[in-house]
Amino acid sequence: MSELLFEDVTVRYGRTTAVDGVSLAVPAGEIVGLVGESGSGKSTLAKAAVGLAPLTAGRISLDGVPVPTRGRHRPLQMVFQDPYSSLDPRMTIGESVAEAMPPGRSRAARRTEVERLLDLVHLDPASAAALPSRLSGGQRQRVALARALAADPRVVIADEITSALDVSIQGAVLNLVRELRRELGLSILFISHNLAVVRYVASHVAVMHRGRVVEHGPAARVLAEPSHEYTRELLAAIPGRRSRS
């Protein structure tokens, strides 16, 4: 169980500031929801944490130690949004998952581990020999989760992992996220634009707007009694909240 801490993080691309002085904590063993619309900087913040975006200023640390962005040991892993481009179409599921494992295991040990991980995400271990094209979107997201878990992470960032899925399949992935937190004690930063989904999985919520965190706190409080104007606007825009005229 580990805590992920963002301290005054700024990410700048040329003249554009994507993330502006964000401070955020993901407590050990908790799921923190990060909500915002496009352009809010939530995805950029996630990418900066795993080393896919340059960190202009600030500090991102895991239990006080800066998150390593080079080398084989990566305690911070990420699951991406698009299930159709997050798996290499030419590698089998087993190979994709095994690639993320730390080096130094025998082939047999790797195979056993792959089966254990697939079982953890409720996929048939025999599907380790299948290519991604045979899996549905929901199944691919589970493989992506298994791959993230293969690296033995302490914190996982889930970047809009259900946004591209059919409604009837989304629930299974969300149930899985909750289960993984419960069983593995994983800390998760759950990014989404869908407030109802975030309310379901997260215990804390942070709201981002134009690169800044405008509000954060326990999910129950923020989503029921928001104090910032923008959060109120977001809540009011959820379809179905207003009666039809």
Add this chain to the structure above:
Amino acid sequence: MNRRWSRVVRTPLGLTATVLMAVVLALAVLGPLLWDAGAEAVDTDNIMAQPAGAHLAGTDSLGRDILLRVLVATRLSIGLALLAVVITVVAGLLLGSAPLLVGRRFGRLLSAAVNVAVAFPGLLLALFFAVVFGVGATGAVMAIGLAGAPAFARLTQTLVAGVAARDYVSAARVAGVGRARILFRHVLPNIAEPLVVNATIGAGTALLSFAGLSFLGLGVQSPSYDWGRLLYDGIGVIYVNAAAALAPGAAVLLAGLAFNLFGESVAKALGVSTGPRVVRVGGAEPPVVEDTRATPSDVVLDVRDLEVVVPGQHGPVRPVRGVSFAVRRGEAVGIVGESGSGKSLTALAVTRLVGDDGRVDATRLELLGHDLRAPDTAVRQRLLGTSLAMVFQDPMTSFNPGRRIGGQLAEVATHHQGMRRRAALARAVDRLAAVRIPDAATRARQYPHEFSGGMRQRAMIGMGLMGSPALIVADEPTTALDVTVQQQVLDLLASIRAADDVALMLISHDVAVVGEVCDRVLVMYAGRIVEDLPAADLAGSARHPYTRALIDAVPDMTTDLTEPLATIPGRPVDPADVPPGCAYAARCPLADDRCRALDPELTGDATHRVACWHAGEPLPARHETDELVESP
């Protein structure tokens, strides 16, 4: 892969290419073995002879048979060309993938150098390198090989950049996989196909360049000879013995053709076709069954038994199978479904936008009383252009990026309503203001990329309002938009409906949106309507198990946090593989043998129709262990 290749070989192109290549390669291997002695035989009594008898192409200045020399020269010519291609591919791959390995700054310098090199004409580069490396076969191979490298490197760079941006490469980077391994394991295998095609066609070009260099005297030198060298020797005596130059020339032509055609066949086998063989769906037949019941006058859109057929890998596929509904003036009808339900195709079929390879059939398809199944005429185009407004899902691609917004809107008026350009533009500005785009006059002169996604959708609605539409068809209009922008667009649609009594057909996967905006909801599954009910009844009185499962599966702000989310086991039906009987039976807790054998009809009263043998029956309690282990 083998299947595709054998299919290609059966086409005329593939067959010719394969045969020619086989002949060329056979000659390259066997030629010197069979005819080397004959080609070297000097016969001073028979110098510069005309084609006759024993010498079908005549003899050269030393009495050697030209035809035999041409055949024997195949090996050297082909061998050198292939060697040059290998050099091109290796150098190109190295230069093209280096930016991925060396990091951003050096990578940029390298890309810039390659781009500059591409600007030089290939033959010029070849001549330059030939001077550098010296005259002779080795020098020529290096020259042609390196001259082709910049173009190949550029192609590699572009392909690598495309793949390097994909999520699986990012995931590998996040997992700590090294750059070299990412290149060899993830990037190169996924860009192999276009590169192979280019390399194969490049072989033909290399052959021709080689012949050119040798012809200029820079390539192969005596006593070795390739086709270009034979041409060089033969061109001087072309008025004495034309065959001396024409024979090697013909050989170069045929071999070059063989390589190029082979490259084309490889392209067909590998890349261009995405798999399913397009089985032509039969042409539009005149409708056999006519529905001649009179339409009530306030019905804007009347659809009966709509069916869409598209070609698929194993025969025709019916993504829409028998859809019937009607939309009245001012009414808002929502169509809800998931992937594979056929909802988008229904919208496209109704607006006559299904592509040429698909066929639309219906016993009745009328807009404002006009039959949309009739052949396309100017009158019908005007009807569709002015009485129907369409809003597409992707705001990025629904406008022409090369033209200003105002001009695109004005096109409707100039084309369909006969307005003059200035009046049409003025109306366009007026319509942009009507859809609440601030500063409409300035905005009309802007290009689509200067508009945000929400504004583009509003401009799209504005384009539909250029006429006086009776129906707006919106296919997932807000899926790609933020939730606050979505609210603005939906509010806009509501105000337009209220102001002009315009009907709305809203297609979406989002039940909440449809429930909020529409009066009536049609739920589609596997190409059929399974339930037709008032939107107010969605939450409480839905009767089809799929509708109820769909409502339960969507989390909202009041979902119970202590329970796992409801899910529907299994996955949506693939339109190419629809089971007999009710398509939902495989996922339905109430399904029995009758459901699996017989497809239920859509029955009910005027306000509520259901297609289910167990409509309205209570669903069994959800189990905790509903989370089944899934296999592909």
